[in-house]
Amino acid sequence: MSACDANGPLVIHVAKLFSSSDSKEMYALGRVLSGTISQGQRVSVLGETYSEYDTEDLNETTVSGLWVYQSRYKIPMEGVPAGNWALIKGVDSSIVKSATIYSADFNDDMHIFKPISYMGEAIFKVAVEPVNPSELPKMLEGLRKVSKSYALLQTKAEESGEHVILGSGELYMDCVLHDLRILYADMAIKVSDPVVRFSETCIETSRARCYAITPNKQNKISIIAQPLDKSVAADIEAGNIVLEWGPKQVAKYMNQNHDWDLLAGRSIWAFGPEDNGPNVLMDDTIPDEVDKKLLFNVKESIKQGFQWAVRDGPLCEEPIRNTQYKIVDVVLASQPNLRNSNQIISTARRACYSAFLAAAPRLMEPIYQFHIVVPYDHASALSQTVERRRGYISSDKPVAGTQLRLITGTIPVIDSIGFETDVRIVTKGFASVSLLFHEWDNVPGDPLDSTQRVPQLEPAPQASMAREFIVKTRRRKGLSDDLPLTKLFDPSLVKTLQEADLLPR
Numbered sequence: 046m047s048a049c050d051a052n053g054p055l056v057i058h059v060a061k062l063f064s065s066s067d068s069k070e071m072y073a074l075g076r077v078l079s080g081t082i083s084q085g086q087r088v089s090v091l092g093e094t095y096s097e098y099d100t101e102d103l104n105e106t107t108v109s110g111l112w113v114y115q116s117r118y119k120i121p122m123e124g125v126p127a128g129n130w131a132l133i134k135g136v137d138s139s140i141v142k143s144a145t146i147y148s149a150d151f152n153d154d155m156h157i158f159k160p161i162s163y164m165g166e167a168i169f170k171v172a173v174e175p176v177n178p179s180e181l182p183k184m185l186e187g188l189r190k191v192s193k194s195y196a197l198l199q200t201k202a203e204e205s206g207e208h209v210i211l212g213s214g215e216l217y218m219d220c221v222l223h224d225l226r227i228l229y230a231d232m233a234i235k236v237s238d239p240v241v242r243f244s245e246t247c248i249e250t251s252r253a254r255c256y257a258i259t260p261n262k263q264n265k266i267s268i269i270a271q272p273l274d275k276s277v278a279a280d281i282e283a284g285n286i287v288l289e290w291g292p293k294q295v296a297k298y299m300n301q302n303h304d305w306d307l308l309a310g311r312s313i314w315a316f317g318p319e320d321n322g323p324n325v326l327m328d329d330t331i332p333d334e335v336d337k338k339l340l341f342n343v344k345e346s347i348k349q350g351f352q353w354a355v356r357d358g359p360l361c362e363e364p365i366r367n368t369q370y371k372i373v374d375v376v377l378a379s380q381p382n383l384r385n386s387n388q389i390i391s392t393a394r395r396a397c398y399s400a401f402l403a404a405a406p407r408l409m410e411p412i413y414q415f416h417i418v419v420p421y422d423h424a425s426a427l428s429q430t431v432e433r434r435r436g437y438i439s440s441d442k443p444v445a446g447t448q449l450r451l452i453t454g455t456i457p458v459i460d461s462i463g464f465e466t467d468v469r470i471v472t473k474g475f476a477s478v479s480l481l482f483h484e485w486d487n488v489p490g491d492p493l494d495s496t497q498r499v500p501q502l503e504p505a506p507q508a509s510m511a512r513e514f515i516v517k518t519r520r521r522k523g524l525s526d527d528l529p530l531t532k533l534f535d536p537s538l539v540k541t542l543q544e545a546d547l548l549p550r
Contacts, residue, residue, distance in 0.1 A: 051126035055080030055148035058158045062193045068228040071137040083124040087149040093160045110134030166482045167199045167211035168411040172237040187230025205523040241459045244366040245358035247404035255399035259388040263378035270400035273369040278323035315348045318356040326351045329371035339377045346386040350393025359398040361518040407487045408511045411458040414483035423472040424450045434460035
Protein backbone atom coordinates (compact mmCIF):
# COMPACT_ATOMS: atom_id res chain seq x y z
CA MET A 46 0.00 0.00 0.00
CA SER A 47 1.41 3.38 -0.97
CA ALA A 48 0.89 6.54 1.08
CA CYS A 49 -2.38 8.44 0.46
CA ASP A 50 -3.82 5.63 -1.66
CA ALA A 51 -7.53 6.37 -2.17
CA ASN A 52 -8.11 2.71 -3.06
CA GLY A 53 -6.30 1.30 -0.04
CA PRO A 54 -7.69 0.35 3.37
CA LEU A 55 -9.28 3.20 5.32
CA VAL A 56 -7.04 4.87 7.92
CA ILE A 57 -7.95 8.21 9.55
CA HIS A 58 -6.24 10.18 12.30
CA VAL A 59 -8.83 12.14 14.30
CA ALA A 60 -7.16 15.28 15.67
CA LYS A 61 -10.02 17.19 17.32
CA LEU A 62 -13.73 17.19 18.12
CA PHE A 63 -16.05 20.08 17.24
CA SER A 64 -19.60 20.70 18.40
CA SER A 65 -22.54 21.32 16.10
CA SER A 66 -24.14 24.77 15.90
CA ASP A 67 -26.74 23.78 18.51
CA SER A 68 -24.05 22.10 20.69
CA LYS A 69 -26.07 18.87 20.88
CA GLU A 70 -23.76 16.77 18.70
CA MET A 71 -20.01 16.38 18.28
CA TYR A 72 -18.17 15.97 14.99
CA ALA A 73 -14.71 14.45 14.55
CA LEU A 74 -12.16 16.27 12.39
CA GLY A 75 -9.66 13.83 10.93
CA ARG A 76 -7.08 13.48 8.18
CA VAL A 77 -7.82 10.65 5.75
CA LEU A 78 -4.40 9.05 5.30
CA SER A 79 -5.48 6.04 3.26
CA GLY A 80 -8.61 4.81 1.54
CA THR A 81 -11.88 6.69 1.10
CA ILE A 82 -14.46 7.32 3.81
CA SER A 83 -18.13 7.28 2.77
CA GLN A 84 -21.47 7.99 4.38
CA GLY A 85 -23.02 4.87 5.90
CA GLN A 86 -19.65 3.12 6.10
CA ARG A 87 -18.97 0.82 9.04
CA VAL A 88 -15.72 1.78 10.83
CA SER A 89 -13.65 0.77 13.84
CA VAL A 90 -12.75 3.61 16.24
CA LEU A 91 -9.57 3.07 18.30
CA GLY A 92 -9.18 5.32 21.35
CA GLU A 93 -5.99 6.68 22.88
CA THR A 94 -5.59 3.71 25.27
CA TYR A 95 -5.90 1.02 22.59
CA SER A 96 -2.97 -1.37 22.17
CA GLU A 97 -2.39 -4.87 20.91
CA TYR A 98 -2.34 -5.97 24.56
CA ASP A 99 -5.46 -4.04 25.59
CA THR A 100 -8.19 -3.88 22.93
CA GLU A 101 -10.94 -2.65 25.22
CA ASP A 102 -10.86 0.87 23.76
CA LEU A 103 -12.19 -0.34 20.38
CA ASN A 104 -15.69 0.40 19.13
CA GLU A 105 -17.49 -0.17 15.85
CA THR A 106 -19.92 2.45 14.56
CA THR A 107 -21.42 3.84 11.36
CA VAL A 108 -20.57 7.14 9.68
CA SER A 109 -23.87 9.07 9.63
CA GLY A 110 -22.63 12.36 8.15
CA LEU A 111 -19.64 13.62 6.17
CA TRP A 112 -18.42 17.11 5.30
CA VAL A 113 -15.35 18.99 4.14
CA TYR A 114 -14.73 21.80 6.61
CA GLN A 115 -14.27 25.24 5.03
CA SER A 116 -13.89 27.68 7.93
CA ARG A 117 -17.46 28.63 8.92
CA TYR A 118 -18.98 26.49 6.18
CA LYS A 119 -19.42 22.72 5.92
CA ILE A 120 -19.70 21.21 2.43
CA PRO A 121 -21.65 17.89 2.46
CA MET A 122 -19.85 14.99 0.78
CA GLU A 123 -20.73 11.42 -0.16
CA GLY A 124 -17.09 10.37 0.18
CA VAL A 125 -13.71 11.88 1.05
CA PRO A 126 -10.54 10.28 -0.42
CA ALA A 127 -7.06 10.04 1.08
CA GLY A 128 -5.11 13.27 1.53
CA ASN A 129 -8.04 15.38 2.72
CA TRP A 130 -9.47 16.54 6.03
CA ALA A 131 -12.99 15.28 6.76
CA LEU A 132 -15.60 16.26 9.33
CA ILE A 133 -17.28 13.03 10.45
CA LYS A 134 -20.57 12.55 12.29
CA GLY A 135 -21.53 9.47 14.29
CA VAL A 136 -18.11 8.34 15.55
CA ASP A 137 -17.63 10.60 18.60
CA SER A 138 -19.36 8.52 21.29
CA SER A 139 -16.22 6.60 22.25
CA ILE A 140 -13.65 9.36 21.52
CA VAL A 141 -12.23 11.31 24.45
CA LYS A 142 -9.71 13.64 22.73
CA SER A 143 -8.33 11.99 19.60
CA ALA A 144 -8.59 8.60 17.90
CA THR A 145 -7.60 6.41 14.97
CA ILE A 146 -10.23 5.09 12.56
CA TYR A 147 -9.98 1.97 10.38
CA SER A 148 -12.52 0.33 8.11
CA ALA A 149 -14.46 -2.30 10.06
CA ASP A 150 -13.27 -5.10 7.73
CA PHE A 151 -9.57 -4.24 8.19
CA ASN A 152 -7.84 -7.55 8.97
CA ASP A 153 -4.20 -6.57 9.55
CA ASP A 154 -2.73 -5.51 12.89
CA MET A 155 -4.19 -2.16 13.94
CA HIS A 156 -2.13 0.50 15.67
CA ILE A 157 -3.07 3.96 16.89
CA PHE A 158 -1.40 7.26 16.12
CA LYS A 159 0.43 8.79 19.05
CA PRO A 160 -1.94 11.13 20.97
CA ILE A 161 -1.29 14.76 20.18
CA SER A 162 0.72 16.64 22.82
CA TYR A 163 -0.05 20.31 23.41
CA MET A 164 1.88 23.22 24.86
CA GLY A 165 1.08 23.85 28.48
CA GLU A 166 -0.27 21.63 31.21
CA ALA A 167 -3.60 21.33 33.04
CA ILE A 168 -2.61 22.99 36.32
CA PHE A 169 -5.36 25.55 36.98
CA LYS A 170 -8.28 24.06 38.88
CA VAL A 171 -11.85 24.98 39.85
CA ALA A 172 -14.65 22.92 41.39
CA VAL A 173 -18.15 23.18 39.93
CA GLU A 174 -21.61 22.19 41.13
CA PRO A 175 -25.15 22.93 39.91
CA VAL A 176 -27.17 25.62 41.68
CA ASN A 177 -30.10 23.19 41.57
CA PRO A 178 -28.81 19.79 42.86
CA SER A 179 -31.39 17.91 40.79
CA GLU A 180 -29.61 19.10 37.63
CA LEU A 181 -26.39 17.20 38.45
CA PRO A 182 -26.82 14.66 35.57
CA LYS A 183 -27.26 17.55 33.14
CA MET A 184 -24.06 19.19 34.40
CA LEU A 185 -22.14 15.90 34.09
CA GLU A 186 -23.23 15.58 30.47
CA GLY A 187 -22.08 19.16 29.89
CA LEU A 188 -18.70 18.36 31.46
CA ARG A 189 -18.33 15.38 29.15
CA LYS A 190 -18.98 17.54 26.09
CA VAL A 191 -16.77 20.45 27.13
CA SER A 192 -13.94 17.99 27.85
CA LYS A 193 -14.26 16.68 24.30
CA SER A 194 -14.25 20.20 22.85
CA TYR A 195 -11.15 21.48 24.71
CA ALA A 196 -8.13 19.30 23.96
CA LEU A 197 -6.07 20.24 27.04
CA LEU A 198 -8.98 20.21 29.51
CA GLN A 199 -9.31 17.54 32.20
CA THR A 200 -12.39 16.79 34.31
CA LYS A 201 -12.58 14.42 37.26
CA ALA A 202 -14.49 13.69 40.45
CA GLU A 203 -12.49 13.97 43.68
CA GLU A 204 -12.93 11.47 46.51
CA SER A 205 -14.64 14.26 48.44
CA GLY A 206 -17.41 14.24 45.79
CA GLU A 207 -16.63 17.57 44.16
CA HIS A 208 -16.37 17.77 40.39
CA VAL A 209 -13.14 19.45 39.28
CA ILE A 210 -12.12 21.08 36.00
CA LEU A 211 -8.40 21.49 35.22
CA GLY A 212 -7.12 23.85 32.53
CA SER A 213 -4.00 25.77 31.61
CA GLY A 214 -4.84 29.20 33.01
CA GLU A 215 -7.28 31.93 34.00
CA LEU A 216 -8.42 33.04 30.53
CA TYR A 217 -8.64 29.43 29.32
CA MET A 218 -10.87 28.56 32.27
CA ASP A 219 -13.11 31.58 31.62
CA CYS A 220 -13.74 30.27 28.09
CA VAL A 221 -14.41 26.75 29.38
CA LEU A 222 -16.90 27.89 32.01
CA HIS A 223 -18.68 30.15 29.52
CA ASP A 224 -19.15 27.24 27.11
CA LEU A 225 -20.22 24.93 29.93
CA ARG A 226 -22.88 27.36 31.18
CA ILE A 227 -24.17 28.63 27.84
CA LEU A 228 -23.55 25.95 25.21
CA TYR A 229 -23.22 22.46 26.69
CA ALA A 230 -25.12 22.42 30.00
CA ASP A 231 -27.38 25.49 29.59
CA MET A 232 -27.83 25.88 33.34
CA ALA A 233 -26.70 27.88 36.37
CA ILE A 234 -23.46 26.55 37.85
CA LYS A 235 -21.59 27.52 41.02
CA VAL A 236 -17.83 27.80 40.66
CA SER A 237 -15.31 27.66 43.50
CA ASP A 238 -12.38 30.01 43.94
CA PRO A 239 -9.55 28.94 41.61
CA VAL A 240 -6.71 26.84 43.00
CA VAL A 241 -3.80 25.07 41.36
CA ARG A 242 -2.69 21.49 41.11
CA PHE A 243 0.30 20.62 43.27
CA SER A 244 2.74 17.73 43.06
CA GLU A 245 4.82 15.90 45.65
CA THR A 246 8.48 14.92 45.48
CA CYS A 247 11.46 14.01 47.68
CA ILE A 248 14.92 15.56 47.91
CA GLU A 249 16.90 12.83 49.69
CA THR A 250 17.30 9.06 49.72
CA SER A 251 15.21 7.27 52.35
CA ARG A 252 17.28 7.20 55.50
CA ALA A 253 15.72 3.91 56.56
CA ARG A 254 14.65 0.75 54.78
CA CYS A 255 10.88 1.19 54.88
CA TYR A 256 8.57 -1.78 54.87
CA ALA A 257 4.92 -2.76 55.01
CA ILE A 258 3.40 -6.05 56.15
CA THR A 259 0.27 -7.51 54.57
CA PRO A 260 -2.91 -7.75 56.69
CA ASN A 261 -2.51 -11.53 57.02
CA LYS A 262 1.06 -11.05 58.38
CA GLN A 263 2.47 -13.48 55.78
CA ASN A 264 4.21 -11.05 53.38
CA LYS A 265 6.57 -8.11 53.78
CA ILE A 266 7.70 -5.57 51.16
CA SER A 267 10.66 -3.24 51.75
CA ILE A 268 11.24 -0.18 49.53
CA ILE A 269 13.48 2.88 49.52
CA ALA A 270 12.81 6.13 47.62
CA GLN A 271 15.24 8.65 46.17
CA PRO A 272 15.13 11.65 43.81
CA LEU A 273 14.97 10.92 40.09
CA ASP A 274 17.08 13.07 37.75
CA LYS A 275 14.99 15.71 35.99
CA SER A 276 16.46 14.68 32.64
CA VAL A 277 15.24 11.10 33.12
CA ALA A 278 11.78 12.28 34.20
CA ALA A 279 11.59 14.61 31.18
CA ASP A 280 12.54 11.76 28.82
CA ILE A 281 9.85 9.52 30.31
CA GLU A 282 7.16 12.20 30.03
CA ALA A 283 8.17 12.95 26.45
CA GLY A 284 7.74 9.28 25.54
CA ASN A 285 11.43 8.83 24.68
CA ILE A 286 11.66 5.74 26.92
CA VAL A 287 9.13 2.96 26.34
CA LEU A 288 9.15 -0.21 28.45
CA GLU A 289 7.69 -2.21 25.55
CA TRP A 290 11.17 -2.04 23.98
CA GLY A 291 12.26 -4.77 26.37
CA PRO A 292 14.78 -4.67 29.27
CA LYS A 293 17.91 -4.81 27.10
CA GLN A 294 16.98 -1.89 24.86
CA VAL A 295 15.75 0.19 27.81
CA ALA A 296 19.01 -0.51 29.66
CA LYS A 297 21.04 0.46 26.57
CA TYR A 298 19.14 3.75 26.22
CA MET A 299 19.57 4.60 29.92
CA ASN A 300 23.27 3.76 29.76
CA GLN A 301 23.94 5.89 26.67
CA ASN A 302 21.75 8.88 27.56
CA HIS A 303 21.71 9.02 31.38
CA ASP A 304 24.84 7.10 32.40
CA TRP A 305 22.91 4.34 34.21
CA ASP A 306 24.61 0.98 34.52
CA LEU A 307 23.07 -1.79 32.43
CA LEU A 308 21.90 -3.83 35.43
CA ALA A 309 19.91 -0.89 36.82
CA GLY A 310 18.36 -0.21 33.41
CA ARG A 311 17.22 -3.83 33.07
CA SER A 312 15.60 -3.78 36.52
CA ILE A 313 13.02 -1.07 35.68
CA TRP A 314 9.52 -2.45 36.25
CA ALA A 315 7.22 0.49 35.64
CA PHE A 316 6.77 4.21 35.15
CA GLY A 317 3.94 6.02 36.86
CA PRO A 318 1.38 7.33 37.11
CA GLU A 319 0.21 5.89 33.77
CA ASP A 320 2.78 4.71 31.22
CA ASN A 321 4.70 7.99 30.95
CA GLY A 322 4.64 9.32 34.49
CA PRO A 323 7.86 10.86 35.90
CA ASN A 324 8.42 8.16 38.54
CA VAL A 325 10.25 4.84 38.31
CA LEU A 326 9.75 1.50 40.08
CA MET A 327 12.81 -0.77 40.09
CA ASP A 328 13.61 -4.26 41.34
CA ASP A 329 16.79 -3.90 43.41
CA THR A 330 16.54 -7.25 45.19
CA ILE A 331 19.39 -9.79 45.28
CA PRO A 332 18.65 -13.32 43.98
CA ASP A 333 20.49 -14.88 46.94
CA GLU A 334 18.13 -13.12 49.37
CA VAL A 335 14.80 -13.14 47.49
CA ASP A 336 12.98 -15.92 45.64
CA LYS A 337 12.73 -14.30 42.20
CA LYS A 338 10.05 -16.73 40.99
CA LEU A 339 7.72 -15.79 43.84
CA LEU A 340 8.55 -12.11 43.33
CA PHE A 341 7.61 -12.17 39.65
CA ASN A 342 4.35 -13.91 40.55
CA VAL A 343 3.31 -10.75 42.45
CA LYS A 344 5.00 -8.27 40.08
CA GLU A 345 1.74 -6.95 38.61
CA SER A 346 0.21 -6.46 42.06
CA ILE A 347 3.26 -4.50 43.26
CA LYS A 348 3.11 -2.37 40.11
CA GLN A 349 -0.56 -1.60 40.76
CA GLY A 350 0.26 -0.55 44.31
CA PHE A 351 3.05 1.68 43.00
CA GLN A 352 0.70 3.29 40.45
CA TRP A 353 -1.85 3.94 43.19
CA ALA A 354 0.79 5.50 45.43
CA VAL A 355 2.26 7.90 42.85
CA ARG A 356 -1.18 8.91 41.55
CA ASP A 357 -2.35 10.07 45.02
CA GLY A 358 0.61 10.98 47.20
CA PRO A 359 0.57 10.85 51.01
CA LEU A 360 0.96 14.58 51.69
CA CYS A 361 -2.31 15.84 50.20
CA GLU A 362 -3.34 13.22 47.61
CA GLU A 363 -1.61 15.03 44.76
CA PRO A 364 0.52 13.19 42.14
CA ILE A 365 4.15 12.37 42.95
CA ARG A 366 6.92 13.51 40.58
CA ASN A 367 10.64 12.86 40.03
CA THR A 368 10.90 9.96 42.49
CA GLN A 369 12.62 6.61 42.06
CA TYR A 370 11.41 3.62 44.09
CA LYS A 371 13.62 0.58 44.64
CA ILE A 372 12.31 -2.73 45.96
CA VAL A 373 15.14 -3.88 48.23
CA ASP A 374 13.63 -6.90 49.98
CA VAL A 375 10.50 -9.03 49.74
CA VAL A 376 9.29 -11.85 51.99
CA LEU A 377 6.41 -13.80 50.43
CA ALA A 378 4.23 -16.69 51.57
CA SER A 379 4.70 -19.92 49.65
CA GLN A 380 0.95 -20.51 49.27
CA PRO A 381 -0.60 -18.47 46.41
CA ASN A 382 -3.81 -17.70 48.30
CA LEU A 383 -1.77 -15.98 51.03
CA ARG A 384 -0.09 -13.57 48.57
CA ASN A 385 -3.02 -12.66 46.33
CA SER A 386 -3.57 -9.18 44.89
CA ASN A 387 -5.87 -8.14 47.76
CA GLN A 388 -2.93 -8.54 50.14
CA ILE A 389 -0.11 -7.20 47.95
CA ILE A 390 -1.54 -4.09 46.23
CA SER A 391 -2.40 -2.08 49.35
CA THR A 392 0.80 -3.24 51.06
CA ALA A 393 2.97 -2.11 48.14
CA ARG A 394 1.22 1.25 48.25
CA ARG A 395 1.94 1.69 51.97
CA ALA A 396 5.57 0.67 51.44
CA CYS A 397 5.93 3.35 48.73
CA TYR A 398 4.33 5.93 51.04
CA SER A 399 6.62 5.13 53.96
CA ALA A 400 9.74 5.22 51.76
CA PHE A 401 8.64 8.55 50.29
CA LEU A 402 7.99 10.19 53.68
CA ALA A 403 11.38 9.01 54.94
CA ALA A 404 13.13 10.72 52.01
CA ALA A 405 12.56 14.39 52.99
CA PRO A 406 9.29 14.95 51.06
CA ARG A 407 8.57 18.33 49.54
CA LEU A 408 5.58 19.96 47.89
CA MET A 409 5.94 21.18 44.29
CA GLU A 410 4.01 23.98 42.64
CA PRO A 411 3.66 24.88 38.95
CA ILE A 412 5.49 27.94 37.65
CA TYR A 413 4.47 30.21 34.78
CA GLN A 414 6.87 31.97 32.47
CA PHE A 415 5.53 35.43 31.63
CA HIS A 416 6.22 37.66 28.64
CA ILE A 417 5.22 41.31 29.01
CA VAL A 418 5.49 43.79 26.14
CA VAL A 419 5.28 47.34 27.47
CA PRO A 420 6.36 50.88 26.41
CA TYR A 421 9.58 52.28 27.89
CA ASP A 422 7.74 54.80 30.07
CA HIS A 423 5.83 52.12 32.00
CA ALA A 424 8.41 49.33 32.34
CA SER A 425 9.72 50.48 35.72
CA ALA A 426 6.30 50.06 37.35
CA LEU A 427 6.30 46.28 36.89
CA SER A 428 9.04 45.15 39.26
CA GLN A 429 7.05 45.66 42.48
CA THR A 430 3.98 43.96 40.98
CA VAL A 431 6.05 40.90 40.08
CA GLU A 432 7.95 40.71 43.38
CA ARG A 433 4.76 41.03 45.41
CA ARG A 434 3.58 37.76 43.81
CA ARG A 435 6.81 35.84 44.47
CA GLY A 436 7.81 36.41 40.85
CA TYR A 437 11.24 36.98 39.34
CA ILE A 438 12.23 39.08 36.31
CA SER A 439 14.95 37.27 34.35
CA SER A 440 15.37 39.65 31.40
CA ASP A 441 14.38 43.14 30.33
CA LYS A 442 15.42 44.05 26.81
CA PRO A 443 14.26 46.41 24.04
CA VAL A 444 12.22 45.22 21.08
CA ALA A 445 14.29 46.17 18.04
CA GLY A 446 12.91 49.04 15.97
CA THR A 447 10.18 49.98 18.47
CA GLN A 448 9.66 52.01 21.65
CA LEU A 449 8.74 48.80 23.49
CA ARG A 450 10.48 46.55 25.99
CA LEU A 451 10.11 42.78 26.40
CA ILE A 452 10.17 41.69 30.03
CA THR A 453 10.32 37.96 30.81
CA GLY A 454 10.44 36.07 34.06
CA THR A 455 8.67 33.48 36.19
CA ILE A 456 5.80 33.59 38.64
CA PRO A 457 4.08 30.83 40.68
CA VAL A 458 0.74 29.85 39.17
CA ILE A 459 -1.03 30.12 42.52
CA ASP A 460 0.06 33.77 42.75
CA SER A 461 -0.77 34.57 39.12
CA ILE A 462 -4.53 34.91 39.67
CA GLY A 463 -5.33 38.50 38.73
CA PHE A 464 -1.74 39.15 37.62
CA GLU A 465 -2.72 40.33 34.14
CA THR A 466 -5.25 42.77 35.61
CA ASP A 467 -2.65 44.21 38.00
CA VAL A 468 -0.11 44.63 35.20
CA ARG A 469 -2.59 46.49 33.04
CA ILE A 470 -3.54 48.75 35.96
CA VAL A 471 0.03 49.78 36.82
CA THR A 472 0.88 50.32 33.13
CA LYS A 473 -2.40 52.17 32.43
CA GLY A 474 -3.46 49.50 29.93
CA PHE A 475 -0.35 49.72 27.74
CA ALA A 476 1.04 46.25 28.61
CA SER A 477 0.40 42.98 26.80
CA VAL A 478 0.83 39.85 28.97
CA SER A 479 1.18 36.18 28.04
CA LEU A 480 1.64 33.30 30.49
CA LEU A 481 2.90 29.80 29.69
CA PHE A 482 3.59 26.82 31.95
CA HIS A 483 7.34 26.61 32.56
CA GLU A 484 8.24 24.02 35.20
CA TRP A 485 7.51 22.47 38.59
CA ASP A 486 9.46 23.90 41.51
CA ASN A 487 9.66 23.10 45.23
CA VAL A 488 7.56 25.19 47.60
CA PRO A 489 9.68 26.77 50.39
CA GLY A 490 9.43 25.03 53.75
CA ASP A 491 9.01 21.53 55.16
CA PRO A 492 5.44 20.23 54.71
CA LEU A 493 5.81 17.82 57.65
CA ASP A 494 6.89 20.52 60.14
CA SER A 495 3.77 20.78 62.30
CA THR A 496 5.39 23.51 64.45
CA GLN A 497 5.00 26.03 61.62
CA ARG A 498 2.10 28.44 62.09
CA VAL A 499 -0.59 28.58 59.40
CA PRO A 500 -1.92 32.17 59.39
CA GLN A 501 -5.60 32.77 58.70
CA LEU A 502 -5.90 36.18 57.03
CA GLU A 503 -2.33 37.13 56.17
CA PRO A 504 0.40 35.83 53.85
CA ALA A 505 2.38 32.90 55.20
CA PRO A 506 6.11 33.36 55.84
CA GLN A 507 8.48 31.46 53.56
CA ALA A 508 9.25 28.76 56.15
CA SER A 509 5.61 27.80 56.63
CA MET A 510 4.40 28.16 53.03
CA ALA A 511 4.55 24.42 52.22
CA ARG A 512 2.77 23.59 55.46
CA GLU A 513 0.04 26.13 54.67
CA PHE A 514 -0.55 24.71 51.19
CA ILE A 515 -0.67 21.14 52.55
CA VAL A 516 -3.15 21.95 55.32
CA LYS A 517 -5.46 24.03 53.14
CA THR A 518 -5.43 21.45 50.34
CA ARG A 519 -6.24 18.64 52.79
CA ARG A 520 -9.07 20.66 54.28
CA ARG A 521 -10.49 21.37 50.83
CA LYS A 522 -10.46 17.65 50.08
CA GLY A 523 -12.15 16.77 53.35
CA LEU A 524 -9.03 15.27 54.94
CA SER A 525 -7.60 15.79 58.42
CA ASP A 526 -4.96 18.50 58.90
CA ASP A 527 -2.25 16.01 59.92
CA LEU A 528 -1.12 12.86 58.12
CA PRO A 529 -2.72 9.66 59.48
CA LEU A 530 0.58 7.92 60.22
CA THR A 531 -1.08 4.84 61.73
CA LYS A 532 -2.93 4.22 58.46
CA LEU A 533 0.07 4.80 56.19
CA PHE A 534 2.71 2.85 58.13
CA ASP A 535 3.12 -0.23 60.24
CA PRO A 536 3.25 0.74 63.94
CA SER A 537 6.78 -0.63 64.39
CA LEU A 538 8.03 1.39 61.42
CA VAL A 539 6.41 4.60 62.71
CA LYS A 540 8.29 4.21 66.01
CA THR A 541 11.60 3.59 64.19
CA LEU A 542 11.23 6.63 61.94
CA GLN A 543 10.20 8.89 64.82
CA GLU A 544 13.22 7.85 66.84
CA ALA A 545 15.39 8.80 63.87
CA ASP A 546 13.60 12.18 63.63
CA LEU A 547 12.31 11.32 60.16
CA LEU A 548 8.66 11.78 61.10
CA PRO A 549 6.89 14.10 63.55
CA ARG A 550 6.09 12.52 66.91
